[in-house]
Each structure stands twice: as structure tokens, then as C-alpha cells.
Amino acid sequence: MKNTFSIAIHGGAGTIRQSEMTEERKDELQKCLRTAILRGRHILDNGGSAIDATCAAVVEMEDSPLFNAGRGSVFNSSGFIEMDASVMCGQTLAAGAVTCVRNIKNPVLAAKALLEHSSHVLLSGADAESFSRNHNIEFEQDDFFYTEHRYQQLKDAQKKDRVQLDHSDENDGKFGTVGAVALDKNGNLAASTSTGGMTNQLPGRVGDTPLIGSGNYANNRTCAVSCTGIGEGFIRAVSAYDVSALMEYKGLSLEQACKLVVHEKLHKVEGMGGLIAVDKSGAVSLPFNSEGMYRAWLTAGTDIQIAMYKN
């Protein structure tokens, strides 16, 4: 066992515009990012697995109403919440994911249960919920998830949709995701991602978050990646796996591969957002092409870094 580890987390690239950010909200967000990454660090520092560390960090963000995942999930066009999540293990390439699930407190734990207890990788809707109940995953009533802020976002988005042809740059707050990637002391990589989707999206819409290779990927040969942004671009560009392929097949560094995927390849499919990644040596990269991305990262023995915008 080496004495080195790394972890990076994100709280979404669909951030509040810098001009509209209050000091109070900034403090709240940074506090939650800090708590989440500390949960992951604690596990890694004690020799725990990258899977457990990334799931613990994601659970912390799912439990906060501040982020668009779990409790703070946004409303779809029918006025209810559907969530997606996935987990991948870089050592075995085992993966688990759920899509379009309702009322699961921590969808990332349902995804982890699938990874551990099923030959299937991806389950959807009511059937994913049944599987979760059978594996003692916690459920909550609708009012646990309801936040006035998210409901107001839906109403705003629905109003804007009617005039969106004239104001097509109104993407603020319409997308977001939480995710974590880690390298543990055993040299294993893992990635976990969770989302409530996009405000006012069609019910039944599946974004990149639960799709292995698109929004989430881990492989001990290369890296672990978790994406956030408008999911369709990440699906069409197969972004998470693309970072790994560029490293393995083209010999790019993590930094080079991440930049190419986010700043060139994603642009070609009109993709907006960012990703976090950690490679097998523990290096971390967190590029984005949106105004900001809530993020935090650390390696063994260094201080926690927290950032929200480009500077």
C-alpha cells in the first residue's frame, strides 16, 4: 500500500452567475464542498477504497439542498423529480447505474448496490426502485426533496421556454450534477456521479450521468472521470471514456486529454460543462467551458483547494 491518494469532487457546472452570487450563498456552497471532500479524504487516509470515498463525498452533496442531486434535485417539465446516478470501479471495470428513479434518498448508493449485487449494469425507473428496496436503500417522501428554490426555477424555466427563441443564452441553473473521482492507497481508481437532471426536462429523459463512458468512467490503466453539464453533448462525444482513450491510445497526459475533450471535442457537439478527473499517478484535472464549476480537490498531504469560477 502506498501512502498517496487523491480525490476531486464537483457540484455542477450549471453555476449561479458570478454577478449574482452572494457572499452568504458562496459560504454555504464552499462549506458543503469542504465537508464532502473531507468525508472522502477520511476514508482514503484510512486505507479505504476509492469507491467508498467517492460514494461518501457524493452522498454528502446529495444530502444538501444546494446541489442538483438527491435532496436538491430539480423538477422536470411534469413537476416531479427523477434522478440518475452511476458508480464505476477502475480495478475491475465493474459498474452500476440507475436512471429515472424517484424518492431514493441517495441514488449513488442504489448505483453502488447494482455494481455489487447484480449482473446488470443499468436499471431504470420503478424497477430500479424495486431493486433498491430489496437492497435496503433508503427512500424518502416527496416533501423531503421539495425546495421552494427548485420549484421556482421550474416556473422560471417554463416561462422562459415560451420566449426562448429570443433569449437562447438563458442556461443558468438549468443543469448541474455532483460527482467525485479518487485514487486510493491501493492504486485503485473510481468515479461516482449523481444528478437530478435538467430543470424542465422531459420526464423519462436520460442524461449522461448514468451512462458508463459518457458521464462517468474509471479504469486503473488510465484515469477516473466524472462529468457535469448539458448531458446530450457528453453522450454524443462519449466524453468520460474519451479522456481515458486519449491517454491509453494516444499517450496524452491527463491534463492534455481533459483539455482536448472539454475545450475542443465537446464544442464540436455544442456541449457545455466540465469534468473532474484523477489519473493513476494521482494527478488531478478539472477543466470546464462554462462560466464556473463548483469544485474541490486534494492529494495526500496537501490542503483542500476549493474553487467556483475561472479565477
Place this chain on the structure above:
Amino acid sequence: MKNTFSIAIHGGAGTIRQSEMTEERKDELQKCLRTAILRGRHILDNGGSAIDATCAAVVEMEDSPLFNAGRGSVFNSSGFIEMDASVMCGQTLAAGAVTCVRNIKNPVLAAKALLEHSSHVLLSGADAESFSRNHNIEFEQDDFFYTEHRYQQLKDAQKKDRVQLDHSDENDGKFGTVGAVALDKNGNLAASTSTGGMTNQLPGRVGDTPLIGSGNYANNRTCAVSCTGIGEGFIRAVSAYDVSALMEYKGLSLEQACKLVVHEKLHKVEGMGGLIAVDKSGAVSLPFNSEGMYRAWLTAGTDIQIAMYKN
């Protein structure tokens, strides 16, 4: 416009064992493969698009009770049919896909409608069905899809599951998919894939077929790919996109990339099945690691080739 085109189709890698194949059934299967590829060829020969050609070939196989897609779909463990399909355009990287849909006569046409008319790539379940109804996609009653043969397969699989620990090589007939890949006279590539999933699978299970990069992928820079087999392996290996990445980043030929993905990388994740692929020059590759794969292929000016087993 060049005077060259190519098309390849498959009817699944979960084939009937050679020892159990009757001459009559062989004739029926070959006849349907021939009709399907001729529908695609007709469109390509007249200057039509690779998307239209691949969808037409897939529709023909969906309409046949012989293949596990559309009308001939297998039953899940709850005794009903859920279907998946996807379509991708190599020119624009636009894609559309549906998962866990019921009663849609041709799921590949629902996927094509999504590609053409939605900003979303992937819709699931009842919501994908609503979208399809709004776009005049044809629906059929349950009895249209019911075949005694498929129902018997479910009963057999359910019996075998109880003893599967002792007979774990009993995979015959448990999986299958149909798909088509083509290069059109304008130099555009496309891939279309459709499936009824695996006999006795959990309801709500999503395989590789509707997942861009896993079971279906097309990119004019490299190739178009459609996979068939036990989907979870193709998801974990991101197989369809991997063929493209090996060509683009590592300079492999289509043949080399396909062989590496099917005979090495898929094995590492215990994946079983095969894929069909066509590259931007019109070359075709159809490797599989199972006993057989129903398949047909042709290029402009050559005869149709049809094969079912290794020889």
C-alpha cells in the same frame, strides 16, 4: 457523390447452436437477412442516406418474428416485452435512442424520430412512448409481439435459472439484437441497432443497444459500429466507441480495431457476442467470439454475402 457504398447487418450473436439448426429454419433466417440487406442496398444505390438505409434494414428484421427485436422480442422475467433501439449519424454525431419501450412496432423509428426532433438523445419507458405517439410512430397490441417460441424460451430460461449454477454455459437463445451499419454515396456513415433484450432479464434493465458508444456508434472520421451480445460487457468496455477510438488515436485499421475489441478487450470483462462495422472507405468487418452471428454484407457492385457460423 461517389459511386461506392457499403452495408452490413446482423441478426444477433445469440444464435441457435449449429448442431440444432434445421435446414428449414436456416432458409427462413437467410431469406430475411437477404430481404433486409436488399432494402438497405436499394436506398444506398439510389443515393439515399446511410441513416435511412440502416433504419430500413433494421425495420425489416424488427418486423420478422425470427429475430429478437420488434415483433420477435423476447420476454423479460415478468413475462412482458421491453425494447431498446438507437440510431447515430456519423456526419453530425447526432443520435437518438429509446429504452424500455412497450408496444412500439419499430423501436428504431422511434429512435430516429428522437434524433430528428428532440434535443434529448435518450428517452425511457412511458415517456419515450408518449414522444413516439406525438411523432406518429406506429403501435401494436401485445398479441402482435407474442410468439409461442419466445414464450417457451422464457419458461425454459426460468427453469434453467434454478439450476444455472451447475450449467452455466446455457446461453443459447438468451440474447440477440439486430443492427445495421452503412456508408452512403455521400461518404456519410450511420449505425442503427434494436433489441428485445435478454430472455428472463429484469424489467427495467437497460442493455448496450440504446447506449451511444456502447452498443451503437457512428463517426465519419472513422467508422460505424453495431454490437450484439450480452450487453453488460459492451457497456463496461464502451465497445462501439472503442473501435472508433482505436482507429482515430492509435491508427489501427477497421479490421485490427474490431478484432482487438471483440477478441481481447471484451474477453477481459467476460463479454460475449460480436459486432458489425464499416469504415469511411467502405471496408467491412464482422467479428464475434460466440458460436455464431447471423450476418450479411455487401459493397457496391459485389454480391450479397450471408453467413451464420464461423465457417
